[in-house]
Amino acid sequence: xxxxxxxxxxxxxxxxxxxxxxxxxxxxxxxxxxxxxxxxxxxxxxxxxxxxxxxxxxxxxxxxxxxxxxxxxxxxxxxxxxxxxxxxxxxxxxxxxxxxxxxxxxxxxxxxxxxxxxxxxxxxxxxxxxxxxxxxxxxxxxxxxxxxxxxxxxxxxxxxxxxxxxxxxxxxxxxxxxxxxxxxxxxxxxxxxxxxxxxxxxxxxxxxxxxxxxxxxxxxxxxxxxxxxxxxxxxxxxxxxxxxxxxxxxxxxxxxxxxx
Amino acid sequence: xxxxxxxxxxxxxxxxxxxxxxxxxxxxxxxxxxxxxxxxxxxxxxxxxxxxxxxxxxxxxxxxxxxxxxxxxxxxxxxxxxxxxxxxxxxxxxxxxxxxxxxxxxxxxxxxxxxxxxxxxxxxxxxxxxxxxxxxxxxxxxxxxxxxxxxxxxxxxxxxxxxxxxxxxxxxxxxxxxxxxxxxxxxxxxxxxxxxxxxxxx
Numbered sequence: 001x002x003x004x005x006x007x008x009x010x011x012x013x014x015x016x017x018x019x020x021x022x023x024x025x026x027x028x029x030x031x032x033x034x035x036x037x038x039x040x041x042x043x044x045x046x047x048x049x050x051x052x053x054x055x056x057x058x059x060x061x062x063x064x065x066x067x068x069x070x071x072x073x074x075x076x077x078x079x080x081x082x083x084x085x086x087x088x089x090x091x092x093x094x095x096x097x098x099x100x101x102x103x104x105x106x107x108x109x110x111x112x113x114x115x116x117x118x119x120x121x122x123x124x125x126x127x128x129x130x131x132x133x134x135x136x137x138x139x140x141x142x143x144x145x146x147x148x149x150x151x152x153x154x155x156x157x158x159x160x161x162x163x164x165x166x167x168x169x170x171x172x173x174x175x176x177x178x179x180x181x182x183x184x185x186x187x188x189x190x191x192x193x194x195x196x197x198x199x200x201x202x203x204x205x206x207x208x209x210x211x212x213x214x215x216x217x218x219x220x221x222x223x224x225x226x227x228x229x230x231x232x233x234x235x236x237x238x239x240x241x242x243x244x245x246x247x248x249x250x251x252x253x254x255x256x257x258x259x260x
Numbered sequence: 261x262x263x264x265x266x267x268x269x270x271x272x273x274x275x276x277x278x279x280x281x282x283x284x285x286x287x288x289x290x291x292x293x294x295x296x297x298x299x300x301x302x303x304x305x306x307x308x309x310x311x312x313x314x315x316x317x318x319x320x321x322x323x324x325x326x327x328x329x330x331x332x333x334x335x336x337x338x339x340x341x342x343x344x345x346x347x348x349x350x351x352x353x354x355x356x357x358x359x360x361x362x363x364x365x366x367x368x369x370x371x372x373x374x375x376x377x378x379x380x381x382x383x384x385x386x387x388x389x390x391x392x393x394x395x396x397x398x399x400x401x402x403x404x405x406x407x408x409x410x411x412x413x414x415x416x417x418x419x420x421x422x423x424x425x426x427x428x429x430x431x432x433x434x435x436x437x438x439x440x441x442x443x444x445x446x447x448x449x450x451x452x453x454x455x456x457x458x459x460x461x462x
Contacts, residue, residue: 135364139343219364222342226362229351230304243343251328253302253349 001026001098006033009097010050015039019050022066029057032104033097040095047189053090055104059254077257078107083118085157086259087111089168116162119260120210123155126238126258127213130203135220142194143242144221148202153186154260155209179205232256264291265445267396267427269412269420270327271295271313272434273303273352278312280457281440288451290321291444294389296412297327297398302434306353314381326385327398328413334382337374342367394445400428410443420450 007020013035026033032055038044039051052070055078062071081087091111099105129147136144153170160167160176167173174182185201207213218224221239228236232255240255266285271278285291299313300306316322329348336345345353354362354370362369388397394408395401401409409426420441421428431452432438439452439460452460 132364218362220366222346222366223362223364225346226351226354226358226366229349229355240347243346245347251332251348253347 001030001033001100006097010035013095013097014042015050016044019067022068023050024063024065024068024070026054026070027056027058027060027072030054031057031100033099034090034094034104034108035097036090036094040093049188053094055099055107061252061254071257073257075103075107078104079110080257081107081259082110082112083115084111084259085114085119085154088114114158114161116158119158120155120162122234122260123151123158123206124210125214126151126234127206127210128216128235129221129224129238129242130199130206131213132216132218132220133199137196137199140221140242140244141196141199143244145194145199145202146244147238147242148199148206149186151260152202152206152209155206156182156186158260159209234258264288264447266291266293266442267410267429267445268293268295269429269431269441270298270415270433271303271309271440272298272301272329272438273306273309273356274433274438274440274455275303275305275308275312276457277433277438277440277453277455278309278457280453280459281442281451282316283457284451284453284459285442288444293322293442294396294410295322295324296396296410296429297325297385298329298412298430299324299327300333300353301329301349302352304352305356307356310378310382314378317381323389324381324385325389325396325398326382326387330382330385334379336367337371337379340367342370400426408445410445419452422448422450 003023003025006026007023010020011017034053035051036053037051038048050068052068054070054072056072056074059074060072062069081090088111090108094108096105130144156173157168160173167176170186171183174180181201185198216224218227221242224235224239225243237255237258268281285293295313299309313324317324332345332348333353336342336350342350354366357373358369388395394410395405396410398411399413400411411428412430414428415430415432416428418431418439420431420443427443429441429443431441433440436455439454441450441452443450454460
C-alpha cells in the first residue's frame with residue numbers, strides 16, 4: 001500500500017490532515033497497518049501523537065516523524081504481545097487500516113487478557129537496571145528516566161487490573177492514588193530536560209509496587225549491554241533502550257522489543 | 261602477481277567468511293584486495309578479523325578502507341563515549357577484545373585490551389581508493405564522477421548489485437544467512453562465500 005493510499009484511508013478515519021503531513025513513506029515489506037491510542041479511540045487532544053503499527057517481514061527500529069510514531073513488528077514479535085498490556089490496548093483500541101493477508105486482524109484478536117502477575121515479575125527483573133545509578137548518571141539519565149516512566153506506568157495499569165478496576169488513564173490513576181504529582185510525572189510529552197529528581201520520584205513509586213529492586217548483575221548499564229548481548233532478554237532490551245538515541249539510526253543494532 | 265583487483269564488502273566479525281573468501285581469491289592467483297570497511301561488530305570475531313586483515317594488508321596484498329563502524333570505534337575510544345558504538349552493536353567487538361565478562365567500567369576494560377597497533381592502523385585507514393577508472397569507498401561515492409563506483413555499507417540482499425557504472429557489495433556478512441562478496445575488476449565477475457566460508461554459486 002502506497003503512502004498516499006494510507007494517508008487517504010486515515011483521513012477517512014477522521015485523523016487530522018495536519019498530522020498526516022508528516023506521515024512517512026513505508027518500507028516495501030509492510031503487509032498490514034493499524035492505528036491505536038487516542039487517535040484510534042477518537043479522544044485525541046491537540047498535540048496527541050498518531051500511533052501506527054506496521055506489520056512487516058523484517059525487523060526494523062520504530063520511527064518518529066512529526067507527530068507520527070510508527071512501530072514495526074514482525075508476526076513473531078507481535079505474538080509476544082499476547083497477555084501483555086500492549087496486546088490488551090491493541091485489542092481494545094486498534095483500528096485496522098489495511099491488512100493484506102488478514103494476519104494483523106488475527107494477531108490482534110489473539111491478544112487476550114493481561115497476565116498481571118507475569119508483568120509485575122518482569123518489571124521487577126528489569127528494575128535491576130536502576131541499581132547502578134552512581135555509575136550511570138548523569139550520562140544516561142534521560143534514557144533511564146524514560147524506561148522508569150514506562151515501567152511505572154505499566155505497573156500502575158497492571159495493579160489496577162489486578163485490583164479488578166482497570167484504568168489506563170494516568171490522570172485518573174493520580175486521583176485514585178491521591179498522588180497529583182503522578183499525572184505530570186507520567187505525561188507522555190515532557191517539557192524540558194530529564195532530572196534526577198523525576199527519576200527518584202518514579203523509582204520510589206516503583207518500589208512501592210514491586211518491592212526492592214534486584215541488584216545489577218553487571219554493575220553498570222554499559223556492562224549489562226555488553227555482557228548480555230546475544231542473549232535476548234527483557235533486561236538487555238531495557239538496558240539497550242536506556243542508552244538513548246544518538247546520531248543516525250540507520251546503523252542501529254536491533255534488540256527484541258519489550259512488550260509489557 | 262595478478263593484474264586483477266578484488267573489492268570486498270562488509271565482513272562484520274565473521275572470520276570463517278573472511279578466510280573462505282581469501283582462499284577463493286588465492287586460488288585465482290591472489291588479486292590485490294581492496295576491503296571496503298566494516299570489519300567489526302555483529303559477528304563474534306571482530307578482533308580476529310581485524311588481526312588477519314592487518315597482517316594481510318601489511319604484506320602489501322590488500323588495502324583496508326575505513327567503514328563507518330571503524331569510524332565509530334575510533335570515535336568511542338577517542339572521546340570516551342561508548343554510547344553510539346554500543347547502539348551499532350559494538351558489544352560484540354568489545355567482547356571479542358576483552359575476552360571475558362566486562363566489569364562495570366567498560367571503557368577502561370576495552371581500552372586496556374585494545375592493541376595500540378590496531379588503533380593506529382585504523383586511524384591511518386583511508387576513506388577511499390581511486391584509480392583512473394574507478395573509485396571505491398565504504399559509502400556510495402557521488403554519481404557526479406564518470407568513474408566506476410564501488411561501495412558497500414547498505415545491504416542489498418544475497419547478491420551484489422552490479423550496474424553499468426557502479427557496484428554495491430554488502431550482502432549481509434555478519435548475519436547467519438549473510439554472504440561475503442568480492443567483485444573482480446575489470447571483469448565485474450564476482451565470487452561469494454556463505455557465513456561458514458563455503459563458496460556459493462547460486
